[in-house]
Amino acid sequence: MTLLAFDWILMVEKLILIAIIVFASLGIALYTTFAERKVAAILQDRPGPNRAGPFGLLQPFADGLKLIMKEEIIPNSASKALFILGPGLAMTAALMTCSVIPWSSHVELFDRKIDLQIADINIGILYIFGVVSLGVYGIMIGGWASNNKFSLMAALRGASQAISYELAMGLSLIAVLMISGSLSLKTIVEEQMDAGSLWNIAYQPLGFVIFFICALAECNRTPFDLPEAENELNFGYHQEYSSMKLGFYLFSEYINMIMSSAVMACLFFGGYDIPFLNEAKLAPNIAAILGLLALLTKIVIFIFVFMWIRWTIPRFRYDQLMNVGWKKLIPLALFNMLLTGALILWKQG
Amino acid sequence: MSIIQILFSFLTVLALFGAIMVLVSKNPVHSVLWLITVFFAISGHYILLNAQFLAIVNLIVYAGAIMVLFLFVIMLMNLNAESEPRKHLWMKFAGVISGGCFLMVLVSLIRQTVELTGKTVLMKEGNIGLIKNLGKALFSDYVVPFELSSVLFLSAMVGAVVIGKKD
Numbered sequence: 165m166t167l168l169a170f171d172w173i174l175m176v177e178k179l180i181l182i183a184i185i186v187f188a189s190l191g192i193a194l195y196t197t198f199a200e201r202k203v204a205a206i207l208q209d210r211p212g213p214n215r216a217g218p219f220g221l222l223q224p225f226a227d228g229l230k231l232i233m234k235e236e237i238i239p240n241s242a243s244k245a246l247f248i249l250g251p252g253l254a255m256t257a258a259l260m261t262c263s264v265i266p267w268s269s270h271v272e273l274f275d276r277k278i279d280l281q282i283a284d285i286n287i288g289i290l291y292i293f294g295v296v297s298l299g300v301y302g303i304m305i306g307g308w309a310s311n312n313k314f315s316l317m318a319a320l321r322g323a324s325q326a327i328s329y330e331l332a333m334g335l336s337l338i339a340v341l342m343i344s345g346s347l348s349l350k351t352i353v354e355e356q357m358d359a360g361s362l363w364n365i366a367y368q369p370l371g372f373v374i375f376f377i378c379a380l381a382e383c384n385r386t387p388f389d390l391p392e393a394e395n396e397l398n399f400g401y402h403q404e405y406s407s408m409k410l411g412f413y414l415f416s417e418y419i420n421m422i423m424s425s426a427v428m429a430c431l432f433f434g435g436y437d438i439p440f441l442n443e444a445k446l447a448p449n450i451a452a453i454l455g456l457l458a459l460l461t462k463i464v465i466f467i468f469v470f471m472w473i474r475w476t477i478p479r480f481r482y483d484q485l486m487n488v489g490w491k492k493l494i495p496l497a498l499f500n501m502l503l504t505g506a507l508i509l510w511k512q513g
Numbered sequence: 514m515s516i517i518q519i520l521f522s523f524l525t526v527l528a529l530f531g532a533i534m535v536l537v538s539k540n541p542v543h544s545v546l547w548l549i550t551v552f553f554a555i556s557g558h559y560i561l562l563n564a565q566f567l568a569i570v571n572l573i574v575y576a577g578a579i580m581v582l583f584l585f586v587i588m589l590m591n592l593n594a595e596s597e598p599r600k601h602l603w604m605k606f607a608g609v610i611s612g613g614c615f616l617m618v619l620v621s622l623i624r625q626t627v628e629l630t631g632k633t634v635l636m637k638e639g640n641i642g643l644i645k646n647l648g649k650a651l652f653s654d655y656v657v658p659f660e661l662s663s664v665l666f667l668s669a670m671v672g673a674v675v676i677g678k679k680d
Contacts, residue, residue, distance in 0.1 A: 243540075243542075285565065286565065286644065287565045290569045291569055293573055294569050297576070297577025298572070298576060298577055301549075301581075304584055304585075305546070308542060308584075320588065323581055323584070324585070327581060327582075347644060
């Protein structure tokens with residue numbers, strides 16, 4: 165049969181990889197919700213969820229079950245198709261990022277070399293940037309389709325915030341690209357792993373700070389969670405949502421957090437690189453597992469910082485948010501770009 | 514039929530269907546969403562032509578930024594199917610006829626071009642669309658037009674700021 169002539173084994177391999185990564189990210193997101201409540205509890209000096217299971221470890225399953233069991237309500241005046249499309253789109257956009265992240269080096273199974281990355285495309289960073297810019301549709305469509313003034317206001321806020329911070333994010337990325345000379349995330353990570361080269365954070369401290377702030381804004385995390393400002397907007401863009409549709413919106417926020425942590429780890433903190441260890445000396449399978457653990461550790465640290473900030477810093481006012489985005493971060497990012505370019509030229513002589 | 518041909522026909526049908534739905538939809542928000550579908554389909558075509566950079570920039574700039582602004586404006590103005598003014602029948606006829614004429618001109622142009630006759634599209638080969646080659650071409654062979662267009666962008670930006678100022 166020559167109808168579909170291509171490598172079927174590769175296809176199966178990639179499908180298994182996609183399934184593992186998607187379910188793993190969902191599982192991690194499940195426990196991120198739990199971690200968020202625990203971190204909040206620790207920071208506010210209270211015990212937090214501790215009833216379901218040992219140390220409250222079954223709490224996320226209880227929450228999930230509650231969300232699924234709740235009655236599904238679609239408002240009469242809502243635009244029905246778009247109302248359902250909104251949460252799906254938010255979730256899809258959040259999960260799409262994981263396809264270009266190099267989770268680890270390669271493993272060797274059954275005489276096949278399997279890269280632990282779904283697609284090593286040579287426009288990896290631009291792809292992430294594209295997916296991030298699509299993420300805003302979930303919020304906008306959901307907010308508009310609800311046919312509720314508060315939802316619409318929140319959706320518009322979310323959209324303008326996302327567009328404003330994408331600019332500074334892109335500009336801070338350009339400086340990283342100038343150093344690495346490649347758009348492929350795998351190449352960027354491997355360059356940081358080379359003996360004698362430092363992690364990109366050593367060359368790009370300012371770029372990292374800008375990128376981190378923009379990541380907070382893109383994930384709608386405090387102090388940039390204006391689309392969900394309860395005291396001004398009741399509940400935010402997902403006000404009319406109930407049951408698992410609401411769950412999808414809340415969940416996609418956590419997945420966004422995981423993915424942006426992974427991207428930051430890859431761009432600035434060496435990805436699956438373990439400091440002071442030469443991975444090339446280890447057997448490839450062991451190196452891959454250790455690398456995966458290293459990347460996961462970095463992701464967990466970033467997620468903790470996200471939560472730490474959320475429960476420490478109050479929300480910005482809307483004009484302050486726009487001020488920081490356009491008048492502070494973009495000039496800073498431009499300055500960082502010029503500085504990096506000048507230093508690279510100076511080094512080349 | 515290879516997988517590329519299957520993908521090509523799928524994307525073409527999607528693009529054409531989306532484009533028709535942009536025109537047919539009564540609700541402007543639906544129109545914008547269908548337009549985004551069209552952009553996705555066209556980006557798929559770019560990927561089939563191995564022009565990855567163009568594909569992703571098309572998504573970032575058009576689907577990610579310009580369409581968000583479109584949605585923004587439409588949502589703020591709260592346009593509905595009812596509030597849209599009804600057009601006269603003769604206006605619709607005039608539109609169909611002029612559009613049809615334009616289509617005929619385009620089709621006949623493409624059919625008559627000497628450079629295009631007897632050629633098939635390079636699918637999945639040719640690497641001018643890869644970012645490295647494209648960047649080299651832009652910054653060496655076409656550096657003057659490239660810089661000129663950037664000046665144009667800058668002046669457009671300044672113009673937007675001037676218009677946006679209140680007093």
